[in-house]
Amino acid sequence: MQLLDNPIRPYAWGSPTAIPAMLGVKPTGEPQAELWMGAHPGSPSGLVGKAQTLLDLISADPEGELGSPCVREFGPRLPFLLKVLAAENPLSLQAHPDPAQAKAGFERENADGIPLSAPHRNYKDGDAKPELICALTDFEALVGFRPPAETLEVVGAFGVRELEPLLAQLREQPDEEGVRAAFTMLMTAPADRRRAVVDAVVAACAGRTEPAAGLASRLGERYPGDAGVVAALLLNHVRLAPGEALYLPAGNLHAYVHGLGVEILANSDNVLRGGLTSKHIDLPELLRILDFTPRPAEILRADDEGRYATPADEFRLSRHVVTGGTEVTLDPAGPQILLCVEGAVAARGETGKVDLTPGRSAWAGAAEGPVTLAGDGVVFRATAGIG
Structure with missing residues (x-):
């Protein structure tokens, strides 16, 4: 440890x-x-x-x-x-x-x-x-392209004439290929046209109270004329x-x-x-690797063992709440990093003990064996996703 x-x-x-x-x-x-x-x-x-x-x-x-x-x-x-x-x-x-x-x-x-x-x-x-x-x-x-019907409802409410070709594409083809075509239309338009669309959207959002309008206003202020301001409105806002x-x-x-x-x-x-x-932006390569499948964002919550389930083999993340008088034992899991984000927690393994406070972390190698957490706090454990 x-x-x-x-x-x-x-x-x-x-x-x-x-x-x-x-x-x-x-x-x-x-x-x-x-x-x-x-x-x-x-x-x-x-x-x-x-x-x-x-x-x-x-x-x-x-x-x-x-x-x-x-x-x-x-x-x-x-x-x-x-x-x-x-x-x-x-x-x-x-x-x-x-x-x-x-x-x-x-x-x-x-x-x-x-x-x-x-x-x-x-x-x-x-x-x-x-x-x-x-x-x-x-x-x-x-995160990810949201369903076209939601984009049409949220963005259509702004009443921006310059967005009509993009919205028309989504109405005619409310699927993955329609999203691909709409995004490509926006991102590959001539620079002056992209700028005009962004400026029109930011102007239309001024003073509006919807979350999407507030987002566009903030992005437009920080990145004036950037097509990403409008592209952001095609994504799930979470x-x-x-x-x-x-x-x-x-x-x-x-x-x-x-x-x-x-x-x-x-x-x-x-x-x-x-x-x-x-x-640097390589738009052709980005368009080639993007997943344009429209779907709602999936919010993950820890399971009963504190783990966030993903298909990734490279990593696994879990969250452990430690309370006074109760120890938490982490089974051996290959290489691992323990990060405290709240309180004070002692982590003990076969090679010794370390004291963790917020922002402090420790390495436990594969040979460490079971690790026991004690104290009052919250610890994240990172390890490989295999096994």
Whole structure:
């Protein structure tokens, strides 16, 4: 059992106060967007009291730290990354490829000689990147294309003439192909036409009280003229309560809008963006990998054992409430990271005990055996999804 020293990523959309408040430290005044826990080569967690990182520890003994089943499935690397994500402002509209798309895209860009560090590179590795976000506070997100009938009702109420071709497409073909055609029409229109549509929508939403109007107004103020402002209105607009979660599979167009949450994802850097960003957008590739199936968003809640069920093999997330006088025993589960988000909890395994407070986390390797939690608080456990 080893306490982790975790890096913070200062992305511009991040809250300057939420993660410092969780950690009980003074804000720096700069955005502190994500607290990373894991062995990602770009920002691996350190080991408290040791001059090495979690990446070093795993690289020195993959079988011992990850366990044979994990190494057989994913190779000698930790297959997941755990984060605390603090969104003060919206993240970009984005989606991630499936395994076959990621492998083919990575090989294609390698063959084309595109450097891994190039800003226009789409595929940094050959892996898929499914994600799960679990709310710690009220959490606002956009996730997947919503049913056309809902879009027609919500967006049609704005009475924007410039949107009529898009809405007509959804009326005529209220299915996956209609959504694909409407989204493609919007995103591939000439720049001046896209700008006119966005400006008209933002103007029509001024002073309106519907959630979609408020969303468009906020996005339009931050990203003037960006077609992602209108594209966002085609997506499910979700508000999670603390403890509720969303699973984001390959091809799901999404954006986190505001709030604090625990995110777990496959250890990949493959992102294809579609708007609400100044970063590279490869629209043809995005259109190729997107899942345009319209469906309501599915909000996940923990089962009786605290687990959030997903089909991902790379990770599994569970939430455990620990109360005084009652110990919680976690069965062996391969490599795992324990993150405290509330209260004070002691975690004890075969190799020793660590004390966890909000924002603090610990690594337990595959050989750790059962882990017992005691105290008063809430702990998330991240582990691989196999077995």
